[in-house]
Amino acid sequence: MTYEREELMIERGDEADRGNSHAEAALQAQIAAIRSEIGKTLKPTGHCLFCGEALAGALLFCPAPDGAAPDDPTCGSDWQRQRAAKVRNGR
Structure with missing residues:
Protein backbone atom coordinates (compact mmCIF):
# COMPACT_ATOMS: atom_id res chain seq x y z
CA MET A 1 0.00 0.00 0.00
CA THR A 2 1.39 3.38 -0.93
CA TYR A 3 1.68 6.26 1.47
CA GLU A 4 -0.81 8.36 -0.55
CA ARG A 5 -3.40 5.60 -0.53
CA GLU A 6 -2.96 5.10 3.21
CA GLU A 7 -3.46 8.84 3.76
CA LEU A 8 -6.63 8.78 1.63
CA MET A 9 -8.05 5.90 3.67
CA ILE A 10 -7.35 7.76 6.91
CA GLU A 11 -9.00 10.89 5.50
CA ARG A 12 -12.12 8.93 4.51
CA GLY A 13 -12.23 7.40 7.96
CA ASP A 14 -12.12 10.88 9.48
CA GLU A 15 -15.09 11.96 7.33
CA ALA A 16 -17.08 8.93 8.47
CA ASP A 17 -16.17 9.65 12.08
CA ARG A 18 -17.40 13.24 11.72
CA GLY A 19 -20.65 12.02 10.19
CA ASN A 20 -21.13 9.56 13.03
CA SER A 21 -20.44 12.30 15.56
CA HIS A 22 -23.11 14.55 14.02
CA ALA A 23 -25.65 11.71 13.98
CA GLU A 24 -24.86 10.84 17.60
CA ALA A 25 -25.26 14.50 18.65
CA ALA A 26 -28.65 14.71 16.93
CA LEU A 27 -29.79 11.50 18.60
CA GLN A 28 -28.68 12.71 22.03
CA ALA A 29 -30.59 15.99 21.51
CA GLN A 30 -33.76 14.06 20.68
CA ILE A 31 -33.34 11.84 23.73
CA ALA A 32 -32.84 14.90 25.95
CA ALA A 33 -36.02 16.51 24.57
CA ILE A 34 -38.07 13.40 25.30
CA ARG A 35 -36.60 13.02 28.79
CA SER A 36 -37.48 16.64 29.61
CA GLU A 37 -41.10 15.91 28.70
CA ILE A 38 -41.32 12.79 30.86
CA GLY A 39 -41.15 14.74 34.11
CA LYS A 40 -43.94 17.12 33.17
CA THR A 41 -47.43 16.26 34.33
Whole structure:
Protein backbone atom coordinates (compact mmCIF):
# COMPACT_ATOMS: atom_id res chain seq x y z
CA MET A 1 0.00 0.00 0.00
CA THR A 2 1.39 3.38 -0.93
CA TYR A 3 1.68 6.26 1.47
CA GLU A 4 -0.81 8.36 -0.55
CA ARG A 5 -3.40 5.60 -0.53
CA GLU A 6 -2.96 5.10 3.21
CA GLU A 7 -3.46 8.84 3.76
CA LEU A 8 -6.63 8.78 1.63
CA MET A 9 -8.05 5.90 3.67
CA ILE A 10 -7.35 7.76 6.91
CA GLU A 11 -9.00 10.89 5.50
CA ARG A 12 -12.12 8.93 4.51
CA GLY A 13 -12.23 7.40 7.96
CA ASP A 14 -12.12 10.88 9.48
CA GLU A 15 -15.09 11.96 7.33
CA ALA A 16 -17.08 8.93 8.47
CA ASP A 17 -16.17 9.65 12.08
CA ARG A 18 -17.40 13.24 11.72
CA GLY A 19 -20.65 12.02 10.19
CA ASN A 20 -21.13 9.56 13.03
CA SER A 21 -20.44 12.30 15.56
CA HIS A 22 -23.11 14.55 14.02
CA ALA A 23 -25.65 11.71 13.98
CA GLU A 24 -24.86 10.84 17.60
CA ALA A 25 -25.26 14.50 18.65
CA ALA A 26 -28.65 14.71 16.93
CA LEU A 27 -29.79 11.50 18.60
CA GLN A 28 -28.68 12.71 22.03
CA ALA A 29 -30.59 15.99 21.51
CA GLN A 30 -33.76 14.06 20.68
CA ILE A 31 -33.34 11.84 23.73
CA ALA A 32 -32.84 14.90 25.95
CA ALA A 33 -36.02 16.51 24.57
CA ILE A 34 -38.07 13.40 25.30
CA ARG A 35 -36.60 13.02 28.79
CA SER A 36 -37.48 16.64 29.61
CA GLU A 37 -41.10 15.91 28.70
CA ILE A 38 -41.32 12.79 30.86
CA GLY A 39 -41.15 14.74 34.11
CA LYS A 40 -43.94 17.12 33.17
CA THR A 41 -47.43 16.26 34.33
CA LEU A 42 -50.62 17.70 32.95
CA LYS A 43 -52.90 19.52 35.35
CA PRO A 44 -56.60 20.21 34.90
CA THR A 45 -57.35 23.85 34.10
CA GLY A 46 -61.14 23.73 33.77
CA HIS A 47 -60.73 23.74 29.99
CA CYS A 48 -59.83 21.04 27.46
CA LEU A 49 -56.08 21.15 26.91
CA PHE A 50 -56.63 20.52 23.19
CA CYS A 51 -59.66 22.51 22.06
CA GLY A 52 -60.19 24.91 24.98
CA GLU A 53 -63.81 23.87 25.67
CA ALA A 54 -64.92 24.50 29.28
CA LEU A 55 -64.93 21.31 31.36
CA ALA A 56 -66.46 20.40 34.70
CA GLY A 57 -64.39 18.57 37.29
CA ALA A 58 -60.79 17.51 36.98
CA LEU A 59 -60.88 16.52 33.31
CA LEU A 60 -57.92 17.25 31.04
CA PHE A 61 -59.70 16.69 27.72
CA CYS A 62 -63.25 16.57 26.41
CA PRO A 63 -64.86 13.19 27.14
CA ALA A 64 -65.68 10.93 24.19
CA PRO A 65 -69.30 11.33 23.08
CA ASP A 66 -71.78 8.62 24.09
CA GLY A 67 -71.77 5.78 21.58
CA ALA A 68 -68.33 6.65 20.22
CA ALA A 69 -66.25 3.74 19.00
CA PRO A 70 -63.05 3.07 20.99
CA ASP A 71 -60.88 4.09 18.03
CA ASP A 72 -62.78 7.32 17.27
CA PRO A 73 -60.53 10.38 17.61
CA THR A 74 -60.96 12.43 20.78
CA CYS A 75 -59.35 15.61 22.03
CA GLY A 76 -57.01 13.46 24.16
CA SER A 77 -55.89 11.30 21.25
CA ASP A 78 -55.55 14.34 18.99
CA TRP A 79 -53.43 16.07 21.64
CA GLN A 80 -51.18 13.00 21.96
CA ARG A 81 -50.75 12.78 18.19
CA GLN A 82 -49.93 16.50 17.95
CA ARG A 83 -47.50 16.30 20.88
CA ALA A 84 -45.71 13.28 19.36
CA ALA A 85 -45.32 15.20 16.09
CA LYS A 86 -43.78 18.16 17.95
CA VAL A 87 -41.32 15.88 19.74
CA ARG A 88 -40.38 14.20 16.45
CA ASN A 89 -39.76 17.63 14.93
CA GLY A 90 -37.68 18.78 17.89
CA ARG A 91 -40.13 21.26 19.38
